[in-house]
Amino acid sequence: MLLYEFEGKLLFKNVGINVPVNRLISELVDQITIKPPLVLKAQVLSGKRAESGGIIRITNNDELITKLKELFGKTINGEKVDKVLVEEMVEYQDEYYLSFSYSTESRGPVLTFGKGGTGAEEKGAKTYPIDLAHLRGELELTSGAHLGGVIPEELVDTAQKLWEVFIKYNCELAEINPLVTSKDGKVYALDSKVILDDDADFRREEKFPERNLFGRPPTNAEIEARKIDEGDHRGTAGSVYWDLEGDIAVIAAGGGGSIVNIDALLAYGGKPANYTEHSGNPPREKLKKLTKIVLSRSGLKGCWFVGGTANFTDIYETLMGFVEGLRELNPKPNYPIVIRRGGPRDKEAFEALKEIGEKEGFDFHIFGRETPMTSTAKTMVDLAYGK
Amino acid sequence: MAILVTQQTKVLVQGITGKEGSKTTLQMKNYGTKVLAGVTPSKGGQEVHGVPVYNTIKEAMDNHPSINTSFIAVPNFAALGAIEEAIEASIPLINVLTEHIPIQDSAKAIAMAKKAGVKIVGPSSIGIISPGIGKVGSIGGDDPRGVFSKGNVGIISKSGGMASEVAWILTKNGIGQSTVIGIGGDILIGSTFADLMEEFEKDEQTKAVVIFGEIGGTYEEEAAELIRGKGKGSLREARERGKFTKPVVAFISGLFAETLPQGTKLGHAGAIVYGEKGSYKSKINALKEAGVALAKTPDEIPNLLK
Numbered sequence: 001m002l003l004y005e006f007e008g009k010l011l012f013k014n015v016g017i018n019v020p021v022n023r024l025i026s027e028l029v030d031q032i033t034i035k036p037p038l039v040l041k042a043q044v045l046s047g048k049r050a051e052s053g054g055i056i057r058i059t060n061n062d063e064l065i066t067k068l069k070e071l072f073g074k075t076i077n078g079e080k081v082d083k084v085l086v087e088e089m090v091e092y093q094d095e096y097y098l099s100f101s102y103s104t105e106s107r108g109p110v111l112t113f114g115k116g117g118t119g120a121e122e123k124g125a126k127t128y129p130i131d132l133a134h135l136r137g138e139l140e141l142t143s144g145a146h147l148g149g150v151i152p153e154e155l156v157d158t159a160q161k162l163w164e165v166f167i168k169y170n171c172e173l174a175e176i177n178p179l180v181t182s183k184d185g186k187v188y189a190l191d192s193k194v195i196l197d198d199d200a201d202f203r204r205e206e207k208f209p210e211r212n213l214f215g216r217p218p219t220n221a222e223i224e225a226r227k228i229d230e231g232d233h234r235g236t237a238g239s240v241y242w243d244l245e246g247d248i249a250v251i252a253a254g255g256g257g258s259i260v261n262i263d264a265l266l267a268y269g270g271k272p273a274n275y276t277e278h279s280g281n282p283p284r285e286k287l288k289k290l291t292k293i294v295l296s297r298s299g300l301k302g303c304w305f306v307g308g309t310a311n312f313t314d315i316y317e318t319l320m321g322f323v324e325g326l327r328e329l330n331p332k333p334n335y336p337i338v339i340r341r342g343g344p345r346d347k348e349a350f351e352a353l354k355e356i357g358e359k360e361g362f363d364f365h366i367f368g369r370e371t372p373m374t375s376t377a378k379t380m381v382d383l384a385y386g387k
Numbered sequence: 388m389a390i391l392v393t394q395q396t397k398v399l400v401q402g403i404t405g406k407e408g409s410k411t412t413l414q415m416k417n418y419g420t421k422v423l424a425g426v427t428p429s430k431g432g433q434e435v436h437g438v439p440v441y442n443t444i445k446e447a448m449d450n451h452p453s454i455n456t457s458f459i460a461v462p463n464f465a466a467l468g469a470i471e472e473a474i475e476a477s478i479p480l481i482n483v484l485t486e487h488i489p490i491q492d493s494a495k496a497i498a499m500a501k502k503a504g505v506k507i508v509g510p511s512s513i514g515i516i517s518p519g520i521g522k523v524g525s526i527g528g529d530d531p532r533g534v535f536s537k538g539n540v541g542i543i544s545k546s547g548g549m550a551s552e553v554a555w556i557l558t559k560n561g562i563g564q565s566t567v568i569g570i571g572g573d574i575l576i577g578s579t580f581a582d583l584m585e586e587f588e589k590d591e592q593t594k595a596v597v598i599f600g601e602i603g604g605t606y607e608e609e610a611a612e613l614i615r616g617k618g619k620g621s622l623r624e625a626r627e628r629g630k631f632t633k634p635v636v637a638f639i640s641g642l643f644a645e646t647l648p649q650g651t652k653l654g655h656a657g658a659i660v661y662g663e664k665g666s667y668k669s670k671i672n673a674l675k676e677a678g679v680a681l682a683k684t685p686d687e688i689p690n691l692l693k
Contacts, residue, residue, distance in 0.1 A: 002650060046648070104604035104657075104665075107575050108494045132498035170491055172574075199656070200489035202464060213648035233462075234406075240653050255572055255654040256546020256601065260640040264684065275643075275653055279548070280486070308552035311513055312410075312528040342555070344528050369555060372686040 001196045004043045006085050007208055008174075008192030015164045017176075018188050022087035028068055036060050037089040040067055045213055046077035050118065054081070057089065078215025090188050092180035097125045098151075098159060099175035099193075100166040108132055109166070111159070113150055116178035126150075155179065158187050170200030212242070219243045221293050225276060228289050235282030235313070237290045246271025248384050249294050251287075251322065253307025253341070254279050257373070261306045264374035270381040273300060281313040284321030291325025295333060302384030303337045306376060309369050310343025319349040323356055336383035337362060340376040342369030389517035389566045390541070390586040390593070391480060391508070392420075392456075396521055399447055399454045399478065400425040401469045402461035403435045407484060411460060411514075411525050412436050418531060420521035423451040426472075444476045456480045458523050459509075466510065467492035474503050482523045483509030483577070490656075493575040500577060507577025511655070513547025513569030526550060526569060538563015540692060541587045543580050544599035545572040545606075545655060546640075553599055553638075553685055560689035565593040572601060572655020580610035584631045595634040595692055599685075602641030603658040603665045610635075611673035636691045638682040639670050 003011075009019045021034055024043070032038070042054035049055060054076045056067050074081045095116035103110040106129035114125025128150055130141070141147060141163045151159045158179060166174040175193040182188060196204070210218050210226075225241035248265065250272050252258035258277035265272055274294055278287065295303060305322055307313075319341065326333060339353065350366050357364035365383065367376050381387070398415060402408040403425025413436045415422050422438050424447040431442035441447040448454060457473040459466065459481060466485040473481045474496075481500070488496075488510045500507045508515060514524015519537035526547065527535055534551055536558045544550035547569040554567050568583055570576050580598050587593045600607040616630030641658055644651070649661055660666050674681060680691040 102490055102494060102574055104574060104606060105609075107497050107579075132495050133502045167491065170489055172490060195650070197490050198652070199463065199487040200491065203489070213651050215648070242647070242651065242653070254546060254548030255658075256544070256599070256640065257548040257552060259601065259643055259654045259658065260546075260549065260638075260685065262643045263640055266643055266646070277654065308548045309534055309555045310528070311547055311551050312525050342552075370559075372556075372684065373552065374684045374686070 001198055001208060001211070002045055002213065003192070003194040003196065003208060004045065004083070005041065005192050006043055006083070008194035009189065011165050011169055011194060011206070012189050012192055015161045015168070017158055017161045017165070018186060020088045020090050020188055020190065022085050024083060024085050026083050028065065028072065032064060032086055034086060034088050038064070039087045039089050040071055041085040041087060042071055042074065042076055042081040043083035043085055044076045044079040044081060045211065046079055046215065049076060052076045090180060090182050090190065092182050092188070095178035095180045096155065097177045098155070098162060098179045099173060099177070100163055100171070101173045101175075103127065103129065111150065116180070154181060154185070155187060158189070165194070169206065170197045170204055171195060172197050214242070221274070221296065225290060225293050228286050232286070235278065235280035235286065237278035237282040237286040238276055238293065241274065241276040241293075243274050244272050246273045247299055247301040248380060249273045249300050249303040250275065251291060251294055251303070251305045252277050253310065253313065253318070257308040261374060261377060264377035265304070265380065268378045268381045270377060270384070273297060278318065279313065282318065284317045284324065287318045287321025288324040291322050292328055295325070295329055300333070300335055302335050302380055303333065304376070304380045305337065305339045305341070306373065307341050308373050310341070313343055314345055315341050315343045316345035316349040316352070319353060323353070326362060327360070333362070335363065336365060336380070338365045338367070338376055338380040338383065340367040340371060340373055388590055388592050389520055390583070390590050391566060391568065392515050392517040392521050392523055394520060396420065396456050396523065397451070397453050398422045398523055399444065399451070399457045400438070401444070401457055401459045401473065403427055403438065403440055404430045404433065405460060407525070408460040409435050411458065411484070412438055414525070414529055415458075415522055417529070418522050418527070420523065423454055444472050444478075448476050454478060456482065456523055458482050458484065460484045463487045463489070467496055470496040470507065471499065474499050474505050477503065477505070479505055481505060481507045481577070482512055482515060483507060484512060484514065484524055485509070486511045488573070490574055493573060497575055497577055508568060509571045509577060511571035511573050513550055515566065515568045517566045518564050524569070526567065534558060535567060536563040539565055539592055539594040541565050541590070541593045541596040542567040542599070543583050543596065544569055545601050545657070546599060549599045549685070553597055553688060556685055556688060557597075562689055562692060565590060572657050574604060574657040574659070576606070576657075579606045581606070581613040584610060584613055588631050588633065593633065595636070597688055597692070598635060598637045600637060600639045600670060601655065601658045602639070602644055602660050602667050602670065605665060607637070607639065607670040608673045611677040611679065614677040614679065634680070634692070636680045636682060636688050637674050638685055638688065639667060639674070642667050
């Protein structure tokens with residue numbers, strides 16, 4: 001989960017990283033006790049906030065209300081501004097980029113450090129692998145062995161603390177850009193970018209509300225779909241769910257196969273209404289719930305239930321869950337439903353589906369493992385758009 | 388001869404009394420794999436499908452010293468501990484089925500394994516199968532016989548489902564497989580395409596390799612470098628790598644992900660792109676430059692192998 005700047009700064013403060021005095025506001029207020037000069041910073045998830053006018057500097061209190069009003073009315077890269085961080089302006093001398101993240105090249109954590117500001121990477125920030133096998137029990141970064149020669153003396157303490165954030169809160173990324181040294185010799189984190197590892201949520205006490213990167217609040221379907229797996233570890237269904245703008249509902253199987261198939265759908269000109277996946281042999285109730293959520297929206301022109309040749313997902317159970325979901329929909333779907341699946345109990349499933357389709361009047365188009373998976377994307381597009 | 392799973396493979400199952408552990412034990416045995424022992428703390432003395440259960444790996448190894456492969460199917464919060472225990476027992480091959488392991492735990496496990504000279508395949512690995520010889524993990528499910536067939540093409544896949552799908556497409560076209568490996572789609576994995584291509588290079592049975600890759604990370608680019616004989620220094624640790632000389636066919640998925648806001652999660656944890664790095668284009672270009680045949684759909688793979 002990508003955190004907002006103010007959330008990341010709370011984690012920074014928890015370990016003692018210096019951040020400028022600030023206050024988070026979610027509505028217009030005239031009582032700001034922090035003295036100008038101030039920086040007003042829109043709290044949005046998209047990058048390039050400064051270029052989009054999301055950061056405003058003010059030098060006297062008279063401007064405060066007008067500028068705040070301006071900011072609250074703004075939409076930045078599709079995301080409406082509903083929180084602003086009001087922060088004291090820090091006069092600084094040098095700015096740096098500092099982050100910890102994971103690299104697929106060294107297959108472990110890396111420190112990235114260099115000159116700060118926008119486009120730090122282009123300015124030649126360098127990446128240094130950290131070998132976890134050489135760290136002591138508590139994974140402490142020592143100023144000598146790990147940071148020596150890389151980080152200037154005055155920043156070592158902050159780097160150690162940022163590493164603490166990275167490890168303690170199980171981050172995928174902990175970044176300060178810019179990290180500055182002020183004229184009076186103090187070090188400040190002027191911004192934060194933190195990505196938490198969702199797979200480590202179970203060991204983190206700090207909880208943050210749901211969000212997405214689409215510049216809009218999560219839809220009901222997204223919220224509901226993600227609840228399906230809560231407290232039930234038998235396979236997954238709906239944990240990844242995004243509403244999209246199209247009109248073909250997609251219930252795809254497999255973390256890899258789902259993307260292969262949606263790539264194919266797009267290539268044939270299909271417009272997906274959503275992206276979701278299920279895998280690891282989820283029980284039929286999960287598929288029933290997911291089906292109801294995916295197909296609850298109006299304006300659908302087709303439904304594509306697609307997956308490769310499963311290793312151990314029970315095709316009969318998952319497809320019967322799909323049917324149970326279909327049966328509870330009101331109005332009953334009258335659009336074409338293309339099914340392509342293979343794996344354990346697939347023949348049994350297809351026989352049952354054929355009968356159900358005829359008896360109950362569903363427009364099923366059923367394909368097994370002998371039909372190339374991605375070719376059914378074309379079948380779906382042709383049927384949905386009446387080609 | 389195949390790689391990783393051979394006639395000599397003798398398996399320990401960590402988490403054998405759990406649902407996945409027990410089910411997979413039966414599958415492996417039915418396919419002719421030798422499963423010698425299982426471990427679940429405090430469940431020692433039981434049997435699962437005729438396989439004795441011990442409390443610790445040490446006990447299991449004392450009773451079955453020929454164990455050379457561990458299959459791990461424990462919950463994500465217990466995975467690091469389980470991998471640590473297997474590394475300490477010097478089991479040379481560890482296959483991790485467990486999904487959703489925190490990345491920090493994976494990083495620690497990978498660092499430990501490297502130091503100990505132990506090979507990890509996974510996490511989030513569907514398993515390893517050498518058709519006709521045996522399998523470790525869930526790959527192929529209850530009955531791999533229809534989908535997998537013995538032959539001389541190796542498959543390495545980030546996706547478990549696509550490992551099976553690609554094997555099935557090959558089998559349907561009369562092309563058998565030497566070994567099929569699901570390396571997992573996490574950001575950090577124990578064995579990369581390049582790591583396993585090095586094994587396939589040495590394997591006489593394997594005449595060509597298919598790789599199923601996805602956007603995110605740099606493992607496909609690393610494979611391209613190995614093929615070009617440029618593995619030295621530029622990627623990973625600076626160790627001299629040989630050149631991969633056998634034909635390679637690749638399929639890369641994930642173009643869809645690039646239509647979404649950067650950083651959006653879908654599919655595998657590793658299928659995430661920030662900036663240009665790990666993008667579809669970067670992978671396609673790297674593989675093309677290395678002379679790899681690229682399939683536009685999985686069904687084109689057999690023709691590109693001929």
